[in-house]
Amino acid sequence: MNQTKIITAASELGRNVLEHGLGGDVHIERVQRQEKIGLRMTFTDSGPGIENVNLALTDGYTSKNGLGLGLTGSKRLMDEFELTSIPGQGTTVSVTKWK
Amino acid sequence: MDRIPILKLGDKLLVTIQVDFHDRVALALQEDLTEKILSAGAKGVLIDISALEMVDSFMGRVLGNIAKASRLLDCETVLVGMQPAIAITITELGIALQGIHTALNAEGGMALLERLIKAKSNRGRTANASKIAGRPPNLQRG
Numbered sequence: 749m750n751q752t753k754i755i756t757a758a759s760e761l762g763r764n765v766l767e768h769g770l771g772g773d774v775h776i777e778r779v780q781r782q783e784k785i786g787l788r789m790t791f792t793d794s795g796p797g798i799e800n801v802n803l804a805l806t807d808g809y810t811s812k813n814g815l816g817l818g819l820t821g822s823k824r825l826m827d828e829f830e831l832t833s834i835p836g837q838g839t840t841v842s843v844t845k846w847k
Numbered sequence: 848m849d850r851i852p853i854l855k856l857g858d859k860l861l862v863t864i865q866v867d868f869h870d871r872v873a874l875a876l877q878e879d880l881t882e883k884i885l886s887a888g889a890k891g892v893l894i895d896i897s898a899l900e901m902v903d904s905f906m907g908r909v910l911g912n913i914a915k916a917s918r919l920l921d922c923e924t925v926l927v928g929m930q931p932a933i934a935i936t937i938t939e940l941g942i943a944l945q946g947i948h949t950a951l952n953a954e955g956g957m958a959l960l961e962r963l964i965k966a967k968s969n970r971g972r973t974a975n976a977s978k979i980a981g982r983p984p985n986l987q988r989g
Contacts, residue, residue, distance in 0.1 A: 752901060752932035756940060759903040798963040807941060821940035 753844050754787060757822040761791045761841055764818050769793020769839055776829055779844060786827070786846040794838035851876045853883050859891040859960055860884065861953075865898045873909040878914055884922045891960035891968075892917055895953055897928025907942035914947040923963040924948065927956035 758774075765772040772793030779788045798804045807820045819841070823829040828844040849872050854861040864987055866872060880892065894903070894910070902910070914924040925948040939943070948963065950956035 749931045749935065752930075752936045753939070755901050756903050756936050759901060759905075760940070763903070763905065817941045821904060821942075824939045824941070825936065 750845055750847070752781045753825040754789075757825045757843055757845075758789055760818040760822045761789070761843065764793075764794045764839075764841070765791050769795030771795075772838070781846075784846050786844050788842060788844040790840065790842040792838065797835040797837055797839055798831075798833040799835050801831060805831070850879065853879060855883075855887050855889070858889055858964070859893060859957070860887060860889045861893050862893070863895040863898070868899055868906055870905060873906055877916070879912050879921065884917060884920045888923050890964045891910050892922060892924045893953065893956045893960060894924065894926050895956075896926060896933075897927045897930070897952075899930070899933065902929075902933050902937050902942075904940060905940055907937055907940075907944060909944075911944055911947060918946075923960060923967070925950055925956040925959050925963075927953050929950065941972055 752819050762774065765774070769791075770793065772791065772795070775790045775792070777788050777790075803809055805819055805823070807817070819831070822841075822843055826843040827846050828842075830842045831839070833839040849866045851862060851864055851866065851872060860880070862876065862880065864876075883889065892913075894913070896910075899906075910926060914926075917924045926944075927950045929949065948959060952960045961963065
């Protein structure tokens with residue numbers, strides 16, 4: 749179950765990097781917090797960035813002709829979600845799933 | 848480029864997605880299928896996704912669009928074989944896939960298509976019959 753959720757989130761966020769960020773990098777790592785182990789994926793692009801992060805995290809909001817579920821959907825599929833974006837410089841989205 | 852084969856079985860089309868269903872393959876299927884519905888005069892489409900390990904919002908949108916476009920072409924679509932993990936994942940993701948018929952397996956899907964097609968032709972017949980027989984009952988001039 750977790751595997752399906754993780755690859756789906758990876759697909760959504762990877763698509764964002766390609767379509768909005770004009771390409772970028774993903775860093776996948778194993779993380780540990782006390783007894784828990786997990787998987788963290790960090791997607792980084794140096795695209796135009798997101799002007800209004802709150803708006804981008806609204807369900808159904810889309811700047812292109814998608815369903816607007818990429819960011820909000822991945823947030824729901826993963827345990828932790830962190831988004832930082834600087835307009836004109838790029839966007840980083842980091843998601844973690846604990847085992 | 849990989850293309851997904853579309854098999855014709857009577858008045859139905861059968862699509863089994865076994866290759867990696869990436870964006871271009873998905874869009875090609877949408878195009879091929881709508882053309883095939885017309886050329887084959889198909890009344891139903893069965894899409895088997897039992898080999899798919901993942902459905903993201905893009906694929907969900909394409910599958911939904913296929914169903915909508917088919918309906919506009921007087922053809923019903925049934926999606927079969929969705930794995931439980933995918934059902935939960937796409938629900939959490941927020942893809943509703945509303946208006947798309949589903950069945951657990953290909954056999955159930957074929958039976959459902961049969962019923963949908965029959966129900967539609969019956970409805971069509973009654974609608975036509977009442978149109979012929981029916982005069983507006985209360986059309987009085989004042």
